Amino acid sequence: MLAPVQDTSNETRLARARRLRDVEERRTRRFLLAPALLVIGIFGLFPLTISMLYSILTPGTYGGVTWKLSGEAYLQFLFERDIFDGSLSLSSTYLQIYGRSIGLALVATIGALILGFPTAYFIASKPREQRNIWLFLITLPFWTNLLIRTYAILLIIRDEGIINLGLMSVGVIETPLNILYTDGAVFIGLIYSYLPFMVLPLYASLEKLDFKLVEAAYDLYANRFQVLRRIIIPMAKPGIVAGCILVFIPGLGAYITPELLGGGKKLMIGNMIALQFGSSRNWPFGSAAALILMVVVMAALLIYVRNAGKQGAHHG
Amino acid sequence: MVDLSFRRRRMQDLRKQPGFDQIAIACMFVLYAPIVVLVVFSFNDNRSVVRWTEFSFRWYAAAFGNDGIRNATLVSFQVAAFATFFSVIFATMAALATTRTPAFRGQTAAYAIINQPLMVPEIVTAVATLSFFAILKRLTGVTGIGYLMVAHTVFCIPFAYMPIRARLEDMNLSLEQAAADLYATPLRVFWRVTLPLLLPGIFAGAMLAFVVSLDDVIITLLVAGPGETTLPIYILGQIRRGITPEINAVSTLLLGLTLIFVTLFFFLGRKRT
Numbered sequence: 001m002l003a004p005v006q007d008t009s010n011e012t013r014l015a016r017a018r019r020l021r022d023v024e025e026r027r028t029r030r031f032l033l034a035p036a037l038l039v040i041g042i043f044g045l046f047p048l049t050i051s052m053l054y055s056i057l058t059p060g061t062y063g064g065v066t067w068k069l070s071g072e073a074y075l076q077f078l079f080e081r082d083i084f085d086g087s088l089s090l091s092s093t094y095l096q097i098y099g100r101s102i103g104l105a106l107v108a109t110i111g112a113l114i115l116g117f118p119t120a121y122f123i124a125s126k127p128r129e130q131r132n133i134w135l136f137l138i139t140l141p142f143w144t145n146l147l148i149r150t151y152a153i154l155l156i157i158r159d160e161g162i163i164n165l166g167l168m169s170v171g172v173i174e175t176p177l178n179i180l181y182t183d184g185a186v187f188i189g190l191i192y193s194y195l196p197f198m199v200l201p202l203y204a205s206l207e208k209l210d211f212k213l214v215e216a217a218y219d220l221y222a223n224r225f226q227v228l229r230r231i232i233i234p235m236a237k238p239g240i241v242a243g244c245i246l247v248f249i250p251g252l253g254a255y256i257t258p259e260l261l262g263g264g265k266k267l268m269i270g271n272m273i274a275l276q277f278g279s280s281r282n283w284p285f286g287s288a289a290a291l292i293l294m295v296v297v298m299a300a301l302l303i304y305v306r307n308a309g310k311q312g313a314h315h316g
Numbered sequence: 317m318v319d320l321s322f323r324r325r326r327m328q329d330l331r332k333q334p335g336f337d338q339i340a341i342a343c344m345f346v347l348y349a350p351i352v353v354l355v356v357f358s359f360n361d362n363r364s365v366v367r368w369t370e371f372s373f374r375w376y377a378a379a380f381g382n383d384g385i386r387n388a389t390l391v392s393f394q395v396a397a398f399a400t401f402f403s404v405i406f407a408t409m410a411a412l413a414t415t416r417t418p419a420f421r422g423q424t425a426a427y428a429i430i431n432q433p434l435m436v437p438e439i440v441t442a443v444a445t446l447s448f449f450a451i452l453k454r455l456t457g458v459t460g461i462g463y464l465m466v467a468h469t470v471f472c473i474p475f476a477y478m479p480i481r482a483r484l485e486d487m488n489l490s491l492e493q494a495a496a497d498l499y500a501t502p503l504r505v506f507w508r509v510t511l512p513l514l515l516p517g518i519f520a521g522a523m524l525a526f527v528v529s530l531d532d533v534i535i536t537l538l539v540a541g542p543g544e545t546t547l548p549i550y551i552l553g554q555i556r557r558g559i560t561p562e563i564n565a566v567s568t569l570l571l572g573l574t575l576i577f578v579t580l581f582f583f584l585g586r587k588r589t
């Protein structure tokens with residue numbers, strides 16, 4: 001009768017040792033995670049709730065807010081308040097800015113896809129040893145300063161820029177093409193800025209492409225276009241979705257590109273928000289606009305995560 | 317051998333799609349051409365940024381003699397050094413906690429929080445941080461460059477975290493287990509085994525954090541107080557005022573700096589084969 005008792009006590013001792021180890025592991029983990037999570041939580045996440053609060057307050061005269069609840073910031077998206085009698089009338093000024101931004105970001109995304117797909121395919125079809133160099137060349141501009149790259153584009157497309165001077169000296173055109181400070185300039189700038197975001201996920205998808213399938217398709221008398229449409233593009237679909245979202249999101253919130261290349265006249269959401277915290281001195285409206293932008297971006301990210309999840313499930 | 321190379325050539329040919337190579341090469345050209353033009357004209361002995369006259373370091377001399385640029389560089393380096401130092405420490409700790417461990421409760425939440433600065437558009441982070449700091453400044457009366465440094469630390473953490481975590485995941489636990497078997501204390505194992513093996517990842521993370529901090533415009537633009545002008549903010553102000561080759565010179569210097577860091581990152585972060 002003694003033996004079983006000893007057994008259970010042994011077991012509990014083991015269990016206790018294991019529990020102690022678990023407790024200690026948890027304590028270590030908590031200690032290791034605390035600084036990063038606290039810093040981001042306090043200075044990254046918490047300020048977003050401050051923005052939510054600000055968006056329902058009243059703007060202060062010299063910027064900032066006065067602590068009086070108001071839904072004015074959200075009304076302002078759809079309505080314009082008459083300065084004299086305070087009546088509301090429908091106004092589409094801000095909706096237009098959102099529409100313009102979404103449109104520009106979309107067109108830039110499609111442009112980046114059209115340029116990025118062949119580029120990613122080109123890298124993926126290189127011998128393995130060469131791919132890293134090409135990838136490095138694609139990612140390098142991504143790490144260099146966005147402001148400087150935008151300035152470089154500005155230098156080139158100006159009225160007195162290299163493109164116009166070159167075309168004029170060859171005699172193709174007589175007066176400079178007006179590119180800078182147009183939607184076209186912002187479009188060029190967005191593609192230029194975010195092309196690497198498109199190429200990298202596309203490459204990740206295309207790299208896994210089994211070229212035996214391509215070979216099989218050719219054996220079955222498919223032509224090159226059919227192979228592209230029926231084999232390569234469907235296989236690269238997760239990369240296409242990921243790339244499009246990665247270009248669309250920063251494109252939508254772009255600040256520098258429209259600021260420098262749109263000349264401040266062609267506003268996008270990013271500039272509109274910054275303006276509210278600058279000369280317009282309407283922090284509540286700026287906060288509301290920022291939150292709405294964040295909601296749109298989160299929705300896009302959700303599609304991305306879902307897509308990534310499906311891809312993971314698909315590959316086991 | 318002959319057969320193999322023949323087969324390889326055949327495969328290469330099958331992979332080709334008409335026009336793709338040309339578009340890819342054109343993309344590469346277009347990615348670099350504007351930057352090359354910018355750099356070339358920073359060495360131009362002329363006020364023009366388009367008409368080449370003669371090679372000269374004139375604009376670099378002007379840039380080095382410019383107090384505004386010198387101060388901005390100093391501020392940039394101070395902020396980047398602070399943000400890099402703390403973000404790398406925090407990211408290393410977080411990476412140690414989240415890798416090579418069985419799944420734990422709250423793991424997904426931890427990942428989400430660490431990556432949060434990457435998911436929210438920068439302009440949103442910028443205005444939210446500005447609003448929060450406005451309240452803090454009002455409540456505490458404390459002002460100064462510390463706010464900017466903290467803001468940079470936040471968005472540097474995920475960038476430092478990525479390569480450190482990748483490096484850790486490549487390290488298997490056997491060396492650490494061997495050390496523990498030889499009666500090394502956990503702390504000793506960390507200092508003598510884990511940390512030395514992890515160092516390339518930590519350096520790579522530090523490079524990224526430094527570059528990301530050095531290049532930041534939007535958050536700095538909104539959060540920085542008077543006298544806290546960083547180099548990119550200075551350049552932005554100059555561009556708004558009018559284009560001079562001096563901007564090209566400063567930009568080239570900043571580009572060169574980034575290039576060095578990113579190249580280092582690329583070689584440090586590479587997986588050993």
